[in-house]
Amino acid sequence: MSQVNQVKLGAKFIADTPHRISHDRCLWAARMRRDKTASQIPEWEEMRNLASQIKLHTLTHLDRYLEQFETRMKENGIHVHWAEDAEEHNRIIYEIFSSHGVKTVTKGKSMLMDECGMREYLEKRGIDIYEADLGExxxxxxxxxxSHIIM
Incomplete structure (x- = not known):
């Protein structure tokens, strides 16, 4: 699988004036819609600050929340698997698929699976992966x- 050359593609994009103008227009329109919505909600900044505090708190105590999540999932009969790294993640997935005789998988959008190289890992072990997302x-x-979606 070939790596995407972001620098080369970025330079090509910047050189493509009509494309760049269209992108800038879309980006500006998105920003204007956001600003319009924000201006209609008096407590917008308060909500942004609260969301930021919640995010910081959650990340600071992520271990506790993940353990709480695992407990709740198990209470509902759901199996939870923990992986230290991409290799262990892929091995766990492969073992689950192998135990059920899976040979073909249609994969929904998952950046975690992409970042772990799951598709390549499984394909090397005889499991075909098909992306469900059209772009993917x-x-x-x-x-x-x-690649990650940015706009």
Whole structure:
């Protein structure tokens, strides 16, 4: 699978004036919609600050929340698997699939699975992976790595 050359593609994008103008117009329109919505909610900044505090608190105590999540999931009959790294993540997935005789998987959008190289890992072990997301499927057919959505 080929790596996407972000620098080369970025330079090509910047050189494409009509594309750049269209992108700038869309970005500006998105920002204007956001600002309009924000101006209609008197407590917008208060809510932003509260959301930021919640995020910081949650990340600071993530271990506790993950353990609480695991407890609740188990109470509902759901199996929870912990992985130290990408290799262990992929091994766990492979063992689950193998134990059920899985040979083909249609994968929904998951940046974690992409970052762990799960598709390549499983394909090397005889399991075919097909992307469900159209954009990801096009990249898969073109032997490109998936990328994060930014706009």
């Amino acid at each position: 499927r096009i990249q898969q057919l073109d032997n490109q790595r998936p």
